[in-house]
Amino acid sequence: MATKKKRMPNMQNDSWVVIAADSAIDTQKHDSEPAFVRLRNPVTDAASLYMLSDGDVQLFEVKAFEEDFHSWFVGQTVQRDGRLLFVTPMDPLYLMLPYLVKVGKEGKFQPLDQVVMDEDFPACPRLLSCTRALSSLHHIAEEKEVGGVKFHRYSQEKTMNWLKKKVERTVTVLKARNISVGEGVKSTTYIRVKSESDYHPEDFLRYAHGILSEYLSEDLSKALLKHLQLPELTSPKEPEPPSKKRKLSELPVEAEEDYTKFNSADFARKPPKKMTAAQKSLAKVDKTGMKSMSSFFSPKVKAEKK
């Protein structure tokens, strides 16, 4: 039986290629010290990596863009880890929402510092030091001031109106960038199209809703769908994510020397479906606590919670 060449796990990775907003890593301000922190991801309820700039003025999202079988040359060195990380400004309200929603069920006005806290995530209260957190809180909560102390209560109505504006902004960019949103391509491929007139306006709304749902709990995502007056799709039971291992490719050859694997039993079990490069990139499962870059290419009915 043919032996398969084993790929060694990349244990000693100590280097990352990052494209970051200048507001996150400000090369002019040498005394600033931005930091990667772990916070609760509103969708997965588990840890994800974010960045807080110095003094917690701003929150950033960290997304890994990753394709199978890629590595970097950086100057005169090889870096095996072929991921590209993006650090982009993030609205802190998305991360605060779950806490407000949870406490809001009691229907009481509460001081924020008693709401936005999480014993599993010590960095959580730092969200409140983000400039935008307090100044935009009125989009998701009602406020009451008693004796100089502010109290807040989650408002679903306000939140839905706020999210609808987010959807509208997103639709504008999708149209401007000619990103294909039609039925059939929406979940797995990500391609540009010539004209937007081929699409029903609902396609854009639904796509934008899918993108925003990457930041919302399942309940909020469903409520938003209703608020946008989009009917729930009955079909998508998510297709099985394709195997994380080698996939069939439309390319004539792949850059690995070992052709014997095409005869191996392992190969025979692979799904026979051909995939485009975009699909391949989407199929990759992120294992690091960072969200996959490709997740924004795949707006669809929420992934089922495990």
Added chain:
Amino acid sequence: MSCNSSVTRVNVSSVGQAQRVPVHLLPCEIEHNGPAQVSQYLTATTKDCKQEKMVSFRGRGLKGQELSCPQGYTGFVLKETNKAGSDQEDRTVKVSSVFDKLTYWNLETPPNSDDTVVMAMDWPELAEAIHGPVED
């Protein structure tokens, strides 16, 4: 306390010593981290024709293209300086290199606007729509 308490600080002052280097994204996984003679074996034999670059790498034809970082964004290579002993300790990374454009290579296929890394450069603009402040 869980490992969620550890933070990874970026030592921005190290930018002063960081070098501007050419950065290439290759369509293959190289099971190695460390020095390589990139300019001798890749850069020196790269041919430019129109927007496209071509090179033969280990007998395979690669076709590539240069991409600029989106406006308002800079490329960094972050490197961990002193590896933490456990996942509960805070960590520090320094900026070891800086770049404002990268070259990505496809295997055989000519570069085009549907390549995922090209699409990825649209992410900051889409992120701004999702995360930018909304009006009252």
